[in-house]
Amino acid sequence: MSLLLKNAVLNNINTDVLISEGIISQIKQNIDESADKIINADNKILIPSFKNGHTHSGMTILRGYADDMKLGPWLEEKIWPAEAKFTPKAVYWGTRLAALEMIKSGTTFCNDMYFNFEMSQKAYIDAGIKSASGPALFDFFDQKKAEEMKANCNIAIENTNISKNNSLSLAAHSIYTLSRESLEWIANLANSKNIPVHIHLAETEREVEDCITRHGIRPTELLKETGLLDTDLIAAHTIWLTDYEIDLLDEYNVTVVHNPVSNMKISTGGVFPFKKFKDRNIKMMLGTDSCASNNNLDMFEDMKIAALLHKFHNNDPEIMKAEEIFDISTGNEASVFPQLSSKIEVGTHADVLLLNPNTPELVPSHNLISNIVYSANGSCVDTVICNGEILMENRITKDEEEILENVRFLSKNLFY
Numbered sequence: 001m002s003l004l005l006k007n008a009v010l011n012n013i014n015t016d017v018l019i020s021e022g023i024i025s026q027i028k029q030n031i032d033e034s035a036d037k038i039i040n041a042d043n044k045i046l047i048p049s050f051k052n053g054h055t056h057s058g059m060t061i062l063r064g065y066a067d068d069m070k071l072g073p074w075l076e077e078k079i080w081p082a083e084a085k086f087t088p089k090a091v092y093w094g095t096r097l098a099a100l101e102m103i104k105s106g107t108t109f110c111n112d113m114y115f116n117f118e119m120s121q122k123a124y125i126d127a128g129i130k131s132a133s134g135p136a137l138f139d140f141f142d143q144k145k146a147e148e149m150k151a152n153c154n155i156a157i158e159n160t161n162i163s164k165n166n167s168l169s170l171a172a173h174s175i176y177t178l179s180r181e182s183l184e185w186i187a188n189l190a191n192s193k194n195i196p197v198h199i200h201l202a203e204t205e206r207e208v209e210d211c212i213t214r215h216g217i218r219p220t221e222l223l224k225e226t227g228l229l230d231t232d233l234i235a236a237h238t239i240w241l242t243d244y245e246i247d248l249l250d251e252y253n254v255t256v257v258h259n260p261v262s263n264m265k266i267s268t269g270g271v272f273p274f275k276k277f278k279d280r281n282i283k284m285m286l287g288t289d290s291c292a293s294n295n296n297l298d299m300f301e302d303m304k305i306a307a308l309l310h311k312f313h314n315n316d317p318e319i320m321k322a323e324e325i326f327d328i329s330t331g332n333e334a335s336v337f338p339q340l341s342s343k344i345e346v347g348t349h350a351d352v353l354l355l356n357p358n359t360p361e362l363v364p365s366h367n368l369i370s371n372i373v374y375s376a377n378g379s380c381v382d383t384v385i386c387n388g389e390i391l392m393e394n395r396i397t398k399d400e401e402e403i404l405e406n407v408r409f410l411s412k413n414l415f416y
């Protein structure tokens with residue numbers, strides 16, 4: 001399968017781009033028109049797609065269900081009881097809705113954490129986007145639950161078909177929902193099977209205090225002692241950290257994921273230490289977190305809010321520049337996900353977007369990246385290509401009506 005983008009604008013220059021079997025094979029003017037499919041890009045702006053580093057896609061069905069609450073009661077009184085009613089079908093259609101929203105706002109990959117992940121993975125495959133997901137792991141310090149978790153995890157790993165687009169990551173929920181023994185077990189499994197681990201880390205001050213009370217050490221130190229820092233670790237939030245913990249994340253090459261909207265909405269009380277991560281060259285991604293704590297999956301919005309948060313918090317408009325947050329949001333050069341690429345170059349995966357230059361938010365164009373970060377939103381995305389497959393063209397996607405209908409029906413029947 002080959003796809004030719006005619007007359008797109010890449011780095012301010014009009015060019016054609018040929019994609020062959022999912023890989024960008026030529027970038028130059030006047031490529032011959034023998035491709036299987038041709039898109040007349042007609043001056044549309046070609047940029048890399050967004051990669052969402054931390055999601056719980058199935059929770060899209062809880063969008064707007066419980067807002068304006070503190071994290072503890074929000075989880076314990078609203079979210080966990082609601083999730084107890086979820087069927088596999090609800091997870092499937094919730095994830096299809098998430099994938100639809102991601103496609104419509106230019107995201108082609110997410111690193112997901114949710115139960116019934118087989119349903120999520122099927123949803124990503126049906127939608128055509130790339131993902132990393134895996135069994136949701138928590139034991140709430142209960143030995144019996146821990147044994148069940150291990151058995152289910154082993155079965156899930158055995159039975160999962162891993163493709164180059166949709167890979168496995170172990171969704172170790174957090175140090176406040178997993179015993180020390182289970183954290184060690186996960187670390188051993190991850191290393192023996194070569195599977196990355198995805199965890200929430202140092203999201204709230206309470207998490208740190210409870211960790212010190214229970215274990216006598218801070219969360220990142222616990223990850224070191226249990227072997228999790230030795231795995232390919234992706235840590236979401238990473239707010240309440242000492243300099244020593246940040247040094248550990250650096251030493252062990254951990255990827256950290258910034259979730260600015262979720263942090264501000266839940267009021268985690270601290271701010272992702274961007275400058276300290278940047279000074280150490282720690283790998284960073286941007287994440288939306290779930291639709292229960294965001295409440296949308298539009299990475300344009302998260303980019304802008306990330307930049308504003310750090311400028312305001314540090315009283316320094318130079319601390320996070322538009323180019324930096326754009327690179328973090330689209331890029332993935334150093335990450336643990338081999339199915340991604342961040343650059344539009346010959347030989348890279350064709351995960352790209354065409355933006356419509358005739359939208360008010362992109363006019364005039366003094367600085368394209370400034371417009372993308374501070375002015376644009378998901379509706380500026382015209383065409384989405386993932387691994388050379390067209391997922392949206394002229395804002396038309398597949399199955400949209402069916403997805404919306406199913407989620408409306410399921411949410412009504414689950415909760416009311």
Ligand SMILES: [Zn+2]
Nearest residue numbers: 200236289290
């Ligand atoms: Zn999360």
